[in-house]
Amino acid sequence: xxxxxxxxxxxxxxxxxxxxxxxxxxxxxxxxxxxxxxxxxxxxxxxxxxxxxxxxxxxxxxxxxxxxxxxxxxxxxxxxxxxxxxxxxxxxxxxxxxxxxxxxxxxxxxxxxxxxxxxxxxxxxxxxxxxxxxxxxxxxxxxxxxxxxxxxxxxxxxxxxxxxxxxxxxxxxxxxxxxxxxxxxxxxxxxxxxxxxxxxxxxxxxxxxxxxxxxxxxxxxxxxxxxxxxxxxxxxxxxxxxxxxxxxxxxxxxxxxxxxxxxxxxxxxxxxxxxxxxxxxxxxxxxxxxxxxxxxxxxxxxxxxxxxxxxxxxxxxxxxxxxxxxxxxxxxxxxxxxxxxxxxxxxxxxxxxxxxxxxxxxxxxxxx
Amino acid sequence: xxxxxxxxxxxxxxxxxxxxxxxxxxxxxxxxxxxxxxxxxxxxxxxxxxxxxxxxxxxxxxxxxxxxxxxxxxxxxxxxxxxxxxxxxxxxxxxxxxxxxxxxxxxxxxxxxxxxxxxxxxxxxxxxxxxxxxxxxxxxxxxxxxxxxxxxxxxxxxxxxxxxxxxxxxxxxxxxxxxxxxxxxxxxxxxxxxxxxxxxxxxxxxxxxxxxxxxxxxxxxxxxxxxxxxxxxxxxxxxxxxxxxxxxxxxxxxxxxxxxxxxxxxxxxxxxxxxxxxxxxxxxxxxxxxxxxxxxxxxxxxxxxxxxxxxxxxxxxxxxx
Ligand SMILES: Cc1ncc(C[n+]2csc(CCOP(=O)(O)OP(=O)(O)O)c2C)c(N)n1
Ligand SMILES: [Mg+2]
Numbered sequence: 001x002x003x004x005x006x007x008x009x010x011x012x013x014x015x016x017x018x019x020x021x022x023x024x025x026x027x028x029x030x031x032x033x034x035x036x037x038x039x040x041x042x043x044x045x046x047x048x049x050x051x052x053x054x055x056x057x058x059x060x061x062x063x064x065x066x067x068x069x070x071x072x073x074x075x076x077x078x079x080x081x082x083x084x085x086x087x088x089x090x091x092x093x094x095x096x097x098x099x100x101x102x103x104x105x106x107x108x109x110x111x112x113x114x115x116x117x118x119x120x121x122x123x124x125x126x127x128x129x130x131x132x133x134x135x136x137x138x139x140x141x142x143x144x145x146x147x148x149x150x151x152x153x154x155x156x157x158x159x160x161x162x163x164x165x166x167x168x169x170x171x172x173x174x175x176x177x178x179x180x181x182x183x184x185x186x187x188x189x190x191x192x193x194x195x196x197x198x199x200x201x202x203x204x205x206x207x208x209x210x211x212x213x214x215x216x217x218x219x220x221x222x223x224x225x226x227x228x229x230x231x232x233x234x235x236x237x238x239x240x241x242x243x244x245x246x247x248x249x250x251x252x253x254x255x256x257x258x259x260x261x262x263x264x265x266x267x268x269x270x271x272x273x274x275x276x277x278x279x280x281x282x283x284x285x286x287x288x289x290x291x292x293x294x295x296x297x298x299x300x301x302x303x304x305x306x307x308x309x310x311x312x313x314x315x316x317x318x319x320x321x322x323x324x325x326x327x328x329x330x331x332x333x334x335x336x337x338x339x340x341x342x343x344x345x346x347x348x349x350x351x352x353x354x355x356x357x358x359x360x361x362x363x364x365x366x367x368x
Numbered sequence: 369x370x371x372x373x374x375x376x377x378x379x380x381x382x383x384x385x386x387x388x389x390x391x392x393x394x395x396x397x398x399x400x401x402x403x404x405x406x407x408x409x410x411x412x413x414x415x416x417x418x419x420x421x422x423x424x425x426x427x428x429x430x431x432x433x434x435x436x437x438x439x440x441x442x443x444x445x446x447x448x449x450x451x452x453x454x455x456x457x458x459x460x461x462x463x464x465x466x467x468x469x470x471x472x473x474x475x476x477x478x479x480x481x482x483x484x485x486x487x488x489x490x491x492x493x494x495x496x497x498x499x500x501x502x503x504x505x506x507x508x509x510x511x512x513x514x515x516x517x518x519x520x521x522x523x524x525x526x527x528x529x530x531x532x533x534x535x536x537x538x539x540x541x542x543x544x545x546x547x548x549x550x551x552x553x554x555x556x557x558x559x560x561x562x563x564x565x566x567x568x569x570x571x572x573x574x575x576x577x578x579x580x581x582x583x584x585x586x587x588x589x590x591x592x593x594x595x596x597x598x599x600x601x602x603x604x605x606x607x608x609x610x611x612x613x614x615x616x617x618x619x620x621x622x623x624x625x626x627x628x629x630x631x632x633x634x635x636x637x638x639x640x641x642x643x644x645x646x647x648x649x650x651x652x653x654x655x656x657x658x659x660x661x662x663x664x665x666x667x668x669x670x671x672x673x674x675x676x677x678x679x680x681x682x683x684x685x686x687x688x689x
Contacts, residue, residue, distance in 0.1 A: 055489040055666075056489065106666050106667035107667070110667075114665070114666055114667030114668065115491070115492070115663070115665050115666055115667075116491045116492060116666050117489070117490065117491035117492075117493075117494070117666055120491065132492075132493070133450070133451075133491075133492070133493035133494070134450070134451055134453070134454075134493060135423055135451075165422075165423035166423065168422035168423040168424045168427070169423060169424060169454065170424065170426050170454050196394070196423050197394070197395050197399070197402065198395045198397075198398055198399035198420070199394065199395060199397075199420045199422075199423070203420055203421075203422065204422045204423065205422070265402075266402075270399065271398045271399050327667045327668065328667055328668065330668065330671055332668070333660065333662060333665055333668045333671060333672065334660065334662060337661070337662045337663070342661070344630070344631055344661050345660070345661055345662070348630065348660045348661060349660075352660070352671060355677055355678065355681060356677075357677040357680075358677065359670050359671065359675065359677070363487050363488070363489060363669055363670050363673070364487055364488050364489075364540055364544065
């Protein structure tokens with residue numbers, strides 16, 4: 001069983017020569033930029049939530065290496081079935097910033113037409129399949145999409161995510177089992193951030209690790225330092241290459257930490273030890289990668305401020321545009337239930353549009 | 369006390385009364401539930417009687433069935449009703465049918481508590497009212513409080529009941545609804561509705577968070593000279609037909625208000641009962657005011673939820689045809 005933890009970048013930024021995946025300087029810069037952008041976006045969005053401009057937000061603080069590093073070996077034609085904590089993948093794959101920000105506001109420019117809560121993106125433009133709240137459902141779907149690609153003879157690879165909590169879901173079992181039985185080109189990433197809201201990961205399983213579960217399904221399982229982007233990349237590159245060559249699925253456990261509260265509605269200080277948080281802060285994935293880049297002579301202050309300033313500007317512009325857009329029109333409520341609306345939907349729509357008087361003012365705040 | 373506080377009070381009261389009662393689910397232990405319904409319970413009763421589970425609704429309900437069959441009293445929390453479906457099989461095929469399929473040899477007295485309903489900016493998956501699926505399943509009881517006192521009294525009755533009970537908590541009014549709640553022992557029987565306010569011209573039937581919306585609508589209708597009687601059935605299964613039929617026979621009109629999609633809802637069932645058993649008293653059509661036959665939206669939630677103007681419109685329909 002390969003449940004030992006793979007690490008490449010040491011605390012001081014040194015990397016073992018024999019393990020360094022030797023990405024080009026340009027690629028290293030792009031990856032670092034994406035990590036910093038992701039953190040800026042998370043901070044800005046939470047502020048918007050606190051100011052009441054958007055209804056909800058959920059950050060990936062501390063998990064930038066885990067999800068950006070895993071997505072890095074995927075090609076443009078490959079597909080993602082994400083959970084809700086992988087925002088950096090959208091930036092890495094060049095999603096339109098307006099598409100991201102409009103979703104938070106649920107305005108008429110939102111690709112999913114304001115139908116879902118913030119962070120439940122649907123971005124066909126980057127093969128990023130519509131996110132759902134129920135934990136784990138994407139896992140068996142990714143296996144199925146991978147089976148379909150195999151049936152069609154395509155060389156597409158599928159990557160899907162869940163948290164430590166997600167490994168307890170029915171779909172974790174179904175997804176891994178099907179993917180293994182049909183040798184589907186699917187890579188399962190478990191981002192073990194130690195917590196499922198207030199429940200520690202030790203409460204999810206008595207397995208010695210999440211990666212260990214792979215053995216029972218008959219697929220390789222790898223445990224990797226999730227705060228080390230080179231290690232995550234290396235492990236996932238191997239898994240993606242294997243899947244593309246017909247070698248079947250892989251389970252990757254990225255060992256990381258949820259640096260923030262579960263969401264804008266949660267307060268982790270109520271159930272988490274501050275010391276634990278502090279010790280993980282020393283292992284910050286961006287800081288660690290920065291030291292590596294600095295050692296290589298790729299990073300300097302100038303580079304840092306260029307990234308920060310240009311992205312903050314772009315983000316602020318996108319937010320300004322998003323704020324100026326209205327909610328989707330009332331009639332759109334009835335679209336997309338089916339391709340053609342039923343008789344009942346048409347009747348209900350016409351009735352709603354014909355109503356007079358003030359609309360409801362009874363909508364409260366999201367309490368979780 | 370808030371409706372939420374009354375839920376906690378009921379849990380503690382019954383846990384003190386009956387040492388067979390255990391409470392479990394996701395985040396119910398140290399955190400005390402994502403809404404705070406189980407706050408202080410683990411501290412008072414220990415981790416044996418109040419504990420966090422792995423993230424599996426199927427596991428939560430499957431193990432609750434096993435516990436109930438064996439003879440303790442499980443109270444399982446499903447964090448949001450929208451997340452109950454991985455447990456659907458255990459609820460409808462197992463808990464609901466245990467008594468019948470074993471000829472009464474085995475029974476399944478357990479409570480599934482779950483927050484439900486919209487109006488909190490929760491989008492698709494934190495807002496739905498899916499009571500109809502469960503009302504449609506013989507063997508399950510389905511209970512919905514709309515006041516703090518009822519929340520306590522109905523929850524205690526549900527825990528003491530010999531059959532599986534779905535206890536649906538209207539989360540929008542968890543904290544906004546406040547009312548007097550009797551200390552200690554307080555029991556409200558299942559299957560007995562409540563007249564929320566008396567009136568003579570039209571009967572409005574609503575449960576959960578819709579009751580207060582209907583009260584505001586009744587005030588509005590009063591300005592138009594219509595006297596509205598509001599009935600809260602409090603439990604959908606068993607359903608208090610008598611209180612509804614008696615009222616409709618008096619007012620001659622009936623409007624049912626609910627958050628679930630309009631079609632195939634429990635409200636449709638009530639409309640059918642009234643049509644079947646009180647047609648000769650009706651002076652106008654029975655009206656249904658529900659959510660729309662769409663998934664629960666996010667940005668347009670305020671249009672989806674039945675509000676005062678839609679309830680007033682529904683009442684108007686019972687006068688015009
Ligand atoms: C089926 C289901 N049950 C419960 C929830 C409520 N819920 C939302 S997130 C969460 C914890 C998830 O933890 P984990 O899988 O570790 O992911 P993380 O949030 O840590 O990224 C829970 C219980 C849900 N979304 N879906
Ligand atoms: Mg987690």
